[in-house]
Amino acid sequence: MFDPDKQKRDEVDLINFLNLFKTLNVNLLLLELIDEILKYAKYLKEFMACYKKVKKGEQIDIDALCSTFIxxxxxxxxxxxxxxxxxxxxxxxYFNKALCDLGVSINLIPLSIYQKFTLEN
Incomplete structure (x- = not known):
């Protein structure tokens, strides 16, 4: 089910994460930063999956993950x-139309098939 509130919260979280990521200092270890903000780890993973150095004006192909993310x-x-x-x-x-067994533990047989056999209780 589509939850607009969750999407809005995710967008705000992403914006906050990107703002925090922009202020990343070289003296701060990246692993320590990720350890402190574990809830942003999924955004970092998606960001790094889509990230590639692109020259200005260069056209690139976007895969399905990045396309959906964008x-x-x-x-x-x-x-x-x-x-x-x-x-x-x-x-x-010979039965032309029989149900395929999907592994469930309910055993049923149509009455018409049962009547074709002389089965006893």
């Missing part, structure tokens, strides 16, 4: 495909 948009959700059917043969009986 555009701040989420990929579209896909609908659930539901269960799928596969053909199966049991003994000499």
């Amino acid at each position: 555009a701040k948009k989420k990929p579209p959700k896909l609908k659930d495909l539901g269960s799928f059917m596969i053909p199966i043969e049991i003994r000499d009986q």
Whole structure:
């Protein structure tokens, strides 16, 4: 679910982090800085993944991670495909549409298939 408040907080955190990062002093060890501000570690990781020295006016290709980070948009959700059917043969009986076993521990068999076999309790 989309939470505009969280996105706004994340944007503020990112701005604060970038402002703090701009004031980084050479005398301060980077590891100590990251240790003190662990909540900014994810922004640093994303920033460093996208960072590359670019000459002024140079065009660069942006990968999916950086593109999503810059555009701040989420990929579209896909609908659930539901269960799928596969053909199966049991003994000499052929069933064109049988449910695929996904490993769940619920064992069901359609009544029409049950009636084709002479099963006893």
